[in-house]
Amino acid sequence: MTHTGWSDFSFDGIGTRWEISTPEELPDGVRASLLGVVEDYDRSYSRFRDDSLLAALAREAGTVTLPAGAGELEQLFRKLYRLSNGAMTPLIGGSLERLGYGAGYALRPLGHPVPAPRWEDVLEWNGTEISASAPVVLDIGAAGKGQLVDLAAAVLRSAGITEFLVDASGDMLHSGAEPLGVALEHPYDPTQAIGVVEVHDGALCASAANRRAWGDGLHHVLDGATGRPIETVVATWTMAATAMEADALATALFMVDPTVLEGEFDFSWLQVYSDGYAAYSAGFEGTLFS
Structure with a gap:
């Protein structure tokens, strides 16, 4: 989803x-900075690579030091863990792997669903320091x-670029004078649209059960309290000032009443x-098709 005529x-x-x-082609230095930010983030947080910081906690109990932005993640996850009564949790990784969504992308369940460990039982997360009292598979x-969309936008802004769209497969942040129709x-037919919304100087993020689905009713949006895929909500969209908040709230809408989040x-x-x-x-100023 891009502006016509942009690079x-x-x-x-x-x-x-x-x-x-962006309106003009990005300089090589800015491109290199963007690629570096994405690679650094993956090396810190990925549960799909053995050399990430979080992968160390999956192998054994201990403490790791994460990048500066980890404190913002902690505060956001902590609040949504509380509001969802434990349904939304960074400890969901083991439950996802149990259902087949692990590093090898086997997409075959290894057994019955298992709840995520309770945060208060195994995890201490204070800003950039995160400690686990037992091996845990964290998934942020x-x-x-x-x-990461917000971090990419920060790279652009630091280079003096004020008009842009950062789009990470549907999670996007827009900056500029003219709004963008998206x-x-x-949720059941990616070739069709159910409506259109305008994004202007803010983030639009989506979450859908069909995006990463496999097997019989298996998908990536799980209830941490049960380890089971959520069946009532199938797709959500959120608009907020930052992509991090919009992204998290798109998932939270699968398990928390919207009025509670509001x-x-x-x-x-x-x-x-x-x-x-x-x-x-x-406030969701879009047009839904009948």
Whole structure:
């Protein structure tokens, strides 16, 4: 989703496709900085590579020091863990691997679903320091891609670029004078749209059960309290000032009542349920097709 006439810089990172769109072609130095930020983030947080910082905690109990932005992740996850009564948790990685969504992408369940460990039982996370009292598979994907979108935007702004679109496969941050119309992908048919929304100087993020689905009813949005895929909500979209917050709230909408989230976050939202029903906030200024 790009502005007509803009230049695109596309690459793969953290397992997804990125498109950075700007009015002028990006200098080589800025491109190198963007690729470096994405690689550094992957090396810190990925649960799909053996050499990441978080992978060390999956092998044995201990403490690792994460990059500066880890404190923002901690605060966001801690709040959503509380609001969801443990359903949304960075400890969901082991439950995902149990259902087959691990480093090898086997996509075959290894057994019955297992709940995530309780945060208060195994994890101490204070800013950049994170300690586990037992081996744990951490997964910060519910907010991590959004945070990386924000970090990419910071690279552009530091280079004096004020008009841009950072799009990480549907999680996007826009900056510029002119709003951008974005189609909302149909949760059951990626060739169709269920509506359109305008993004302007902010983030739009989406989460859908069909994006990473396999087997019989298996997908990547799990309830941490049970380890089971969530079946009621099938797709969400959120708009917020930062992509990190919008990304996390798109997942939270699968398991937390929107009015509860609205009490603590400034965002707008759209939910689509498995029966086709759609609900949305007053601030979600889009057009849904009938």
